[in-house]
Amino acid sequence: MTENNLLPFDGEAYLFPQLFTAAESDTFFRRLQQETAWKQEPIKMFGKEVMQPRLTAWYGDADKSYTYSGITMQPRAWNEVLTTIKTKVESAAQQVFSSALLNYYRNGQDSMGWHRDNEKQLGINPVIASVSFGAARTFKLRHYEKKAPVVSLELTHGSLLLMAGTTQHHWEHALPKTTKVQEGRINITFRKILY
Numbered sequence: 001m002t003e004n005n006l007l008p009f010d011g012e013a014y015l016f017p018q019l020f021t022a023a024e025s026d027t028f029f030r031r032l033q034q035e036t037a038w039k040q041e042p043i044k045m046f047g048k049e050v051m052q053p054r055l056t057a058w059y060g061d062a063d064k065s066y067t068y069s070g071i072t073m074q075p076r077a078w079n080e081v082l083t084t085i086k087t088k089v090e091s092a093a094q095q096v097f098s099s100a101l102l103n104y105y106r107n108g109q110d111s112m113g114w115h116r117d118n119e120k121q122l123g124i125n126p127v128i129a130s131v132s133f134g135a136a137r138t139f140k141l142r143h144y145e146k147k148a149p150v151v152s153l154e155l156t157h158g159s160l161l162l163m164a165g166t167t168q169h170h171w172e173h174a175l176p177k178t179t180k181v182q183e184g185r186i187n188i189t190f191r192k193i194l195y
């Protein structure tokens with residue numbers, strides 16, 4: 001990997017700030033916003049059902065369903081725009097993906113809490129490829145056991161973040177709420193589901 005590792009120890013994270021040009025990214029944002037089957041899903045939090053603070057959709061190879069934060073998602077078939085993005089991401093990541101979780105953060109009040117992408121279905125040291133379009137948002141990683149240090153990144157329009165190695169064991173990540181952003185952001189995390 002020619003990019004610099006952003007994590008000081010216990011994992012790997014690499015940022016490609018401009019995998020896609022601004023013009024490509026504008027088109028992808030608009031198409032993903034319009035063509036995706038967005039839904040707001042409930043999630044169990046301390047035994048209570050609450051709505052997730054974002055819209056989501058799950059796409060992927062037909063034989064790979066996925067359980068994420070307690071919800072099992074049936075994948076929709078890859079469409080043209082996702083296939084185009086996936087092909088470019090696979091060549092940057094040097095790895096093939098089976099599935100994609102799409103997240104639509106409608107504004108700065110939409111968010112994702114601290115978690116690790118450590119489901120057994122992803123294997124021991126998964127590569128997670130995270131592409132962002134639309135409003136730039138701050139993404140945070142922090143060491144899981146120590147809750148520090150915190151590494152903050154700006155995920156800008158057309159960027160790719162790769163998390164690899166032992167990151168999902170030792171680091172958790174989040175997309176915090178912010179009052180500074182009024183515009184939407186669409187994120188796609190490509191994953192490889194093994195079974």
Ligand SMILES: O=C(O)CCC(=O)C(=O)O
Pocket residue numbers: 101103112117130139155173174175187189
């Ligand atoms: O929106 C982001 O950048 C984070 C998404 C994420 O962590 C996930 O889908 O697991």
Ligand SMILES: [Fe+2]
Pocket residue numbers: 115116117173
């Ligand atoms: Fe995640």
